[in-house]
Amino acid sequence: MISTIIFTIIFLASSLFFVKNAKKVRRNILLGKDISIKDNKGERIKTMVLVALGQKKMFNRPIPAILHLFLYVAFVITQIELIEIIVDGISGNHRSFRPTLGSFYTFIVSLIEILSVLAFIGTIAFLARRNLLKIPRLVKSELNGWPKLDANLILIAEIILICFIFMMNGADEVLYSRGFSHATDLNDGSFNFSISKHLGPMIYGGMPTEGLHVIERIGWWGHLLMVFGFLNYLPISKHLHVLLAFPNTYFSNLKPIGSFTNLFEVTDVVKPNFDPAYQPVLDPNAAIKFGVKDVTDLTWKNLLDAYSCTECGRCTSVCPQNMTGKTLSPRKIMMDTRDRLVEVGKNIDANKGTFVDDGKSLLGDYIASEEIWACNTCNACVQECPINIDPLAIIVGMRQQLVLEQSSAPTELNGMFSNLENNGAPWQFSPADRANWINEN
């Protein structure tokens, strides 16, 4: 009875706390400029199913893809068991579904156990890749501090969770065979779960029944607390990608990636020069800001990108500028964007719902113009991202800010601009000579 009350309180509290934090993430994302992405629903669902659910782009690198698949499938399937844990927790029963589901129940739990073993292997391998093998993209400087700890914490938590699952099922298996499990006795002598029917007797076979009851409960409560803890850890972690990968791929850019957005604020001003019949739409007296200085100049999709980023660094590992030692790192662009957005969100929370200028901005305080000017706009980062994040959109937005608002392009680029303006070519050639090649030998 007491445990039912405690369970219900923990369950409700963690759910409410999660909803509160999820709303905050949503509020922060919607601080971005509004854009409408309502086209091609069928194509969008297909992209989401292939890229997020089907992990299509992960398989460009098979080893991490398979290891990640173990964790991913184990994570998804284990949620089925969670339904029973919640039902048991509220009702005070034990293994509520077993009598009705019968052999299907055995199948599902057996599958969860096999996947848990695979996830255990995957987790150990991931820890090794980060901390022993030091895979280059996993030890870059932008991961120093919290990002590195975040990644390791979740892997360690995964191992503990798997241990809890086998404590729970293993101890219960021995109890069941002795006739002391709280599960309904179906007179079959064993749960017959694929792993714990062997592992249980092997580890716990010699322990007294009272001790087993304690271990089984530790496993059960531990499993539960880990899951509720994970849920509430998500909003402050890169592991938010387990949820946001889905909307983020749904709202993917479906145009050819070489096609950059034409700024309508500019079209509206330029067009009358060429089309006298064109009537400008925007108020000429309204102050228009060009480009991206802070997170609120980005679109909500850019901000969703930032919250979805799992800091895997595939983008940075293929960036031509990063691999040749420049400071530009597409992953850092995404991480900085999220960090700044969180900072702006906290500012709003601390000031009763309005942002109070803190004298800081994403461009300048987080991202240096040196990073922005190094980009080749080659789209390798965009192509590589397993969940279709677009760091290039942010970079180009910042270039627009630097050129159109701050007039601080590198000198050579200003030279190129004036050549283009005066000669119609990026070099200092006369436009009258443009067709000279025809008669040259």
Added chain:
Amino acid sequence: MSDTVIHVPTMQEKIAKGETPDILFWVGCSGSFDDRAKKITKAIVKILNHVGANFAVLGVEESCTGDPAKRSGNEFLFQMQAMQNITILNGYDVKKIVTGCPHCFNTIKNEYPELGGKYEVIHHTELVQQLINEGKLKVQGGEFKGKKIVFHDPCYLGRANHVYEAPREVIQKLDAELVEMKRNKANGLCCGAGGAQMFKEAEKGTKEVNVERAEEALSHNPDIIAVGCPFCNTMMTDGVKHFNKEAQTKVLDVAELIANANDL
């Protein structure tokens, strides 16, 4: 390869004669002004003349598409250039454009339509592929028979617009050995010129991007590094020089391979 006088009609001349060209050849700034790139331009013209294509160029009426301005954040300058070009192209009622440069190709194909410029745009490697497939252009290996050729994907042709096969199919017609670099097609590595880097010094680092890419291409000991972009051409040529390999390895555009092989 004969460097005799070639015939290149301009749009203005064609219209004055009452003719309507089927296709506009968009030369681009590099192809118009850069000495090395002009050779690529001529190779494309020779192919067009060889098949008797009804084409024209804009000549002095052509102006930069605005690509380098757009990639470096100068949206005003880009749209000024774009709308100026669109006014001229629409004035001539242009329907189909072939470009000599993937940057022009991408910009006209993807960014002009919203600004009022809607055309069928192809890259010159796609044109060559079409001419071969239609039987209008016969290709023999000629001097390239049995040569080892690596193809470097231009970012704005490949990754940005998914044109991977056209240049490869064309190269394979030369009876040459087409070798793939590890980083190819969607995973191709930039030559280092894109994003207006062509026009500025690189930021501080440990290596130049074109050296990184040329190193990868040269690791296959190719006779030729084939490219489809005048900027890639410059960067790869410089990269080959960096390794003092210009005697062994030539950097040539796909159009030059075809024109040279057919002795046009």
